[in-house]
Amino acid sequence: MHNILTDDEIHAVKANVAERAAEFVAIADVIWDYAELGFAEVKSSKALASALKNHGFAVKWGIGGLPTAFVAERGSGGPTLGILGEFDALAEMSQAAGHTAEEAAEAGGSGYGCGHHLLGTAGALAAIVAADRLKATGTAGTVRYFGCPAEESLGGKAFMARAGAFDGLNAAFSWHPGPRSSGYLNLTRAFRQIRVRFRGVAAHAALAPHLGRSALDAAELMNIGANYLREHIGRDEHIHYAYMDAGGMAANVVQARAELAYIMRSETVADVIALSDRLRKVAEGAAMMTETTVTFEVEAGMSPCRPNLTLARMMHSLLERAGPPDFSAGDHEDAQRFADLRDDGNANAPLHSGIEPLPEDYRASMGSTDVGDVSMIVPMAQVWVASYASGTGFHTWQMVAQGKLGAAHRGMLKAAEVIAASVLASANHPEILAAATVEHRAHFGTAPYTCPIPNDVMPPLPKI
Numbered sequence: 472m473h474n475i476l477t478d479d480e481i482h483a484v485k486a487n488v489a490e491r492a493a494e495f496v497a498i499a500d501v502i503w504d505y506a507e508l509g510f511a512e513v514k515s516s517k518a519l520a521s522a523l524k525n526h527g528f529a530v531k532w533g534i535g536g537l538p539t540a541f542v543a544e545r546g547s548g549g550p551t552l553g554i555l556g557e558f559d560a561l562a563e564m565s566q567a568a569g570h571t572a573e574e575a576a577e578a579g580g581s582g583y584g585c586g587h588h589l590l591g592t593a594g595a596l597a598a599i600v601a602a603d604r605l606k607a608t609g610t611a612g613t614v615r616y617f618g619c620p621a622e623e624s625l626g627g628k629a630f631m632a633r634a635g636a637f638d639g640l641n642a643a644f645s646w647h648p649g650p651r652s653s654g655y656l657n658l659t660r661a662f663r664q665i666r667v668r669f670r671g672v673a674a675h676a677a678l679a680p681h682l683g684r685s686a687l688d689a690a691e692l693m694n695i696g697a698n699y700l701r702e703h704i705g706r707d708e709h710i711h712y713a714y715m716d717a718g719g720m721a722a723n724v725v726q727a728r729a730e731l732a733y734i735m736r737s738e739t740v741a742d743v744i745a746l747s748d749r750l751r752k753v754a755e756g757a758a759m760m761t762e763t764t765v766t767f768e769v770e771a772g773m774s775p776c777r778p779n780l781t782l783a784r785m786m787h788s789l790l791e792r793a794g795p796p797d798f799s800a801g802d803h804e805d806a807q808r809f810a811d812l813r814d815d816g817n818a819n820a821p822l823h824s825g826i827e828p829l830p831e832d833y834r835a836s837m838g839s840t841d842v843g844d845v846s847m848i849v850p851m852a853q854v855w856v857a858s859y860a861s862g863t864g865f866h867t868w869q870m871v872a873q874g875k876l877g878a879a880h881r882g883m884l885k886a887a888e889v890i891a892a893s894v895l896a897s898a899n900h901p902e903i904l905a906a907a908t909v910e911h912r913a914h915f916g917t918a919p920y921t922c923p924i925p926n927d928v929m930p931p932l933p934k935i
């Protein structure tokens with residue numbers, strides 16, 4: 472993996488990123504301010520698409536029927552290289568920027584507890600830099616940026632994948648901001664989210680209970696059934712649940728409606744579909760016992776993520792070539808204020824300023840991501856880049872608070888360098904793409920991609 476790009480080319484990428492840094496730091500900051508939720512990222516997606524358009528990309532909207540999903544493309548011929556971007560915030564995670572105490576910027580508002588304002592922006596910057604360098608060096612290649620909504624909630628990429636958005640790519644690259652810089656060899660789980668709605672008959676709970684049919688009873692019985700089912704599922708499978716509607720506030724009414732959400736995780740898409748089929752029987756049993764009716768709807772699904780080893784190694788070597796983020800003394804001081812909040816041994820190293828070696832092998836993760844659907848279709852790799860104080864947890868107010876600090880910006884710019892370099896190395900080295908494709912076929916075979924979401928299901932899109 473040595474010399475896949477010359478030092479001059481690495482320097483040219485860095486210079487090109489530095490030249491555009493101010494523009495893209497401003498975009499990341501404004502997206503942080505918008506803090507839009509999944510499928511409602513109207514202003515955030517427009518900010519990124521406009522920047523890409525201004526830099527010569529052709530933009531197509533509404534991919535897979537999702538209004539905030541877009542594809543932006545520039546270049547011609549050669550391999551088609553994808554860059555994945557996300558930009559959704561998390562509900563009820565609003566937090567004042569830079570504050571070291573929990574304090575919402577807007578009561579009940581949303582916030583970037585997973586750094587997706589940096590994630591999508593770095594990818595857009597990388598796309599522009601890569602396209603510029605391909606042109607400057609006369610290298611054939613097409614750069615395709617994917618604006619992917621709702622990673623946090625319902626997994627926009629699976630809906631985009633179902634519509635064929637990622638077909639025809641030779642490789643795809645992304646990154647995720649976090650507290651460390653390292654390669655990414657996580658294996659995540661297949662995922663399915665179900666909405667179960669029971670309908671019964673309302674009645675006075677004391678005067679006419681015999682006329683009532685309780686949807687709330689059905690929901691309770693379903694959860695009991697699911698608890699027993701848990702003993703007889705795979706060791707690595709999970710069933711999570713939440714009450715979305717317990718039928719109302721009045722205890723003297725037989726509840727005529729109740730609603731549950733279930734999430735299931737398994738190793739494979741086939742397993743998670745089989746598990747949800749078993750849970751459907753539990754729902755039907757609960758409805759039968761209570762003489763209510765039930766609807767059982769798949770809302771979202773995600774495939775397990777398996778990064779491509781060939782590309783992961785290449786990307787990690789380019790992360791090492793680009794070096795860790797160029798943190799300033801001020802960044803270390805800012806991070807120290809957050810590290811001081813904890814007593815977990817990170818206080819002496821508030822920012823991770825190195826690069827961890829690539830793990831020897833894959834690491835199993837119990838979580839899920841819609842990047843998995845891309846990894847099933849095309850060789851995909853990503854890296855972690857330090858953008859937050861050491862020890863900062865994901866989906867915490869501390870992560871939201873650090874989203875506009877210098878370290879976050881510098882992590883983002885570093886990620887843009889690494890992604891752009893990965894695209895350029897791929898365009899210059901067809902033998903790496905060929906090896907990545909051989910590896911992909913050896914693992915996944917040539918069977919077509921099976922989307923974990925049924926064909927007729929669309930996500931509940933907000934009115935925008």
Ligand SMILES: [Zn+2]
Nearest residue numbers: 585586587647
């Ligand atoms: Zn995330």
